[in-house]
Amino acid sequence: MKFKELAIAQLIVDRLTNLGKINKIPHAILFSGHEGSGNLATAIAFSQYILCDNPTENDSCGECPNCKKVSEYIHPDIFFSFPFISAKDQELSTAFIEEWRNMLKSTPYPSLQDWQQSIESNNKQLNIYASEIRDIAKRLSLKSYSGKKKILILWLPEFMGKEGNMLLKLIEEPPDHTLFFLVTESEKDILTTILSRAQRIYIPKPDVESIAQYLLSIDDELTKEKAGSIALAAKGNVNEALAIHYEQEEPFFELFRTWLLACYTGKGSTMMEQVEKINKGSRDNVVNFLSYGLELMRDVFIFTHNSLDQNLPEKEKEFLTNFAKTMEGRSFEDMYKLFNETIFGIIRNGNINILLTSLSMDINKIFKGKRIIKAEYGMQ
Secondary structure, rough: OOOOOOOOOOOHHHHHHHHHOOOOOOEEEEEEEOOOOOOHHHHHHHHHHHHHOOOOOOOOOOHHHHHHHHHOOOOOEEEEEEEOOOEEEEEOHHHHHHHHHHHHHOOOOOOOHHHHHHOOOOOOOOOHHHHHHHHHHHHHOOOOOOOOOOOEEOOOOHHOOOOHHHHHHHHOOOOOOEEEEEEEHHHHHHOOHHOOOOEEEEEEOOOOHHHHHHHHHOOOOOOOHHHHHHHHHHOHHHHHOOOOOOOOOHHHHHHHHEEEEHHHOOHHHHHHHHHHHHOOHHHHHHHHHHHHHHHHHHHHHHHOOOHHHHHHOOHHHHEEEEEEEEEHOOHHHHHHHHHHHHHHHHHHOOOOHHHHHHHHHHHHHHHHHOOOOOOHOOOO
């Protein structure tokens, strides 16, 4: 996995590669970021850069034997650890290593839910057990296969309880030529003693342009307009962008614009036709559609107060200009509440057709300059 293949900020790449160039890599690094930010992918890409036989100025070569082993998640000097369920009275993550590799090959931006589905946990509690920490110490005591560094990539250390104290001792007295990469989505749930001994590198959410470019790089048939629409809906979560991409049949933008026009005209049959189109996919896809609409409206609100600096496709920019004019003197607050409560109702397994129809009618009222009373659309 090369840095250039990921949707991460260049300043992060520069910071990491500079550490390698000056040979000042901290023995413990905390890669902190929200779900879908790419913090795990960044840790893996950095590991590949460290173990690469022919690194370039800002990336691994991707062609040497070490790079190929890392990209297949089978390099003997990289040890993965992650939360799991007890299997056959064994409490070692190695029991799930094949599921782990298959998940990463499917997406380098996995969510906890992806992992739970991969191991069919059936909502059982995931943990990082004391036996796992002891096994990590044993594996890291072995001689490096490549003659370079040995690297532990520990995903979601927040799933450690008191076992974290065992890891703390290992970090304080690490085996020679050993690096600890901790990948977290919740710093507050990690022992403060561990946090104080790791250098924190925050991985920010990728912007719309970065996610769109990533989607275009993995799908030659994807249009720029569709990639931009998906990226906007994903809200900085690349894993979410991938999920939307693989399910979505048409760009959200065209569907959203057509539906909003139907709401503006207020013709019942046209609104119902659009509601049926929105509801063609899964429940999650409808939520993604409405989330995309929320992001567009946020941009419209920003546009009405300041110039918008977000890199959006041209059609979206044109839409923002026109929509901003339409919303002059009308309530953004009511529009936001309507969308959020409709999303809430759908997530709670409400009837999608009824919720979308009610939303469409209330949006029509807003376009007519009417205020929407909260009691009219749910949440008392």
